[in-house]
Amino acid sequence: MALSPGPAVVLTREPEDNLQLKDELAARGVPVREIPCLATRFIRPEHLPHETPSAVTFSSRRGVRACSQLDLLSELIPGDSRTIVGAVGPATAASLSEAGIKVDLVANPPEGRELARLLVAKLKNGSRVTLVRGNLRAGEMDTILSQAGMLLDPLIVYENIEPDIPVCEPFPVAGVFVASPSAARRLLEKNPWMKKNSFFAIGSTTARQLSDLGIERVGVLGAGFDNWLEALHEAHLQAVAEEEE
DSSP: OOSSSOEEEEOOOOOHHHHHHHHHHHHOOOOOEEEEOOOEEOOOSSSSSSSSOEEEEEEEEEHHHHHHTTTTTHHOOOOOOOOOEEEESSHHHHHHHHHHHOOOOSSSOOHHHHHHHHHHHHHHHHHHEEEESSSOOOSSHHHHHHTTTEEEEEEEEEEOOOOOOOOOOOOEEEEEEEEEEHHHHHHHHHHHGGSSSSSSEEEEHHHHHHHTTTTEEEEOOSHHHHHHHHHHHHHHHHHHHHHOO
């Protein structure tokens, strides 16, 4: 598909995650180029935790979707339990609420280490925590919880797999929106010419990965769709102004 004229915003998440953002950017006249850099495969765990945990954490909406599709939510969080439910970010919390799960703790900024600190303040030493996640792990949540004396039960419910990422001919880029370290790494492995552009990361873990990959212009976006939309729209306006100078 041919690009609309002008510097484009590059979206690297899965297409279903991009729908609203893509539509809102297009409504503001911002060209969008989708280059999905991850795909998801759900995995049914062989075993669930033997003991009811003191807390269950969800690090992404994909984990919530996986548990919903695999009918695991009611087993992990029985309706009569006092299990604390924690979410990394408002988007993950919203997905849990839509699935009928009451969320007790929401990390904002949306980072695992922030959720870990909230849990440490809430739980006793030796509490058992089930960590719902994918096969790739980043961030400091495990380390902080372990150092605080928590007993961790990782529960892998999806795989982050690499889709067929195209090698693109250079085109004008207003900004690249990246939500995970693996997406950043994969995009630049196939398209190293993009390193010269501005990148926008959800969370400091992804921002650190971008810096390690040699990106000089990295913006860390706050939680929430409106923040993402405004930052990417502003990046487009700035890129257009630079072209006209």
